[in-house]
Amino acid sequence: MSEGICLGPVAEIQDPGSKGYQVGEQQLFAVRSRGAVFLYRNRCPHLGIELEWLPDRFLDHQNQFIQCSTHGALFLIESGECVSGPCSGQFLEAVTHEVRDGQLWALL
Numbered sequence: 001m002s003e004g005i006c007l008g009p010v011a012e013i014q015d016p017g018s019k020g021y022q023v024g025e026q027q028l029f030a031v032r033s034r035g036a037v038f039l040y041r042n043r044c045p046h047l048g049i050e051l052e053w054l055p056d057r058f059l060d061h062q063n064q065f066i067q068c069s070t071h072g073a074l075f076l077i078e079s080g081e082c083v084s085g086p087c088s089g090q091f092l093e094a095v096t097h098e099v100r101d102g103q104l105w106a107l108l
């Protein structure tokens, strides 16, 4: 397996909060919640477009769900499953990752 791509310090992501990343042509975003980190491709399963409504803002106002800004689909932070909206039952594409020495690595 490749060593992966370092996305930067986990501490740069608020908890709860989110942060977007551009890795070459790929767009990813991370969510921190209750000390855990989740990493997904920034692509709504509904129309395949980016999710955020402002830079680094991928969560709803209560920081309970990932929210697509276009049609309001809500996704579980932990699994990426859409639980409300036009793509209900579909999933965000999770990206394998790990935290090493406080740095978030995407294992693409």
Ligand code: FES
Residues within 6 Å of the ligand: 044, 045, 046, 047, 048, 049, 068, 069, 070, 071, 072, 073, 085, 086, 087
């Ligand atoms: S593009 Fe995300 S809900 Fe329609």
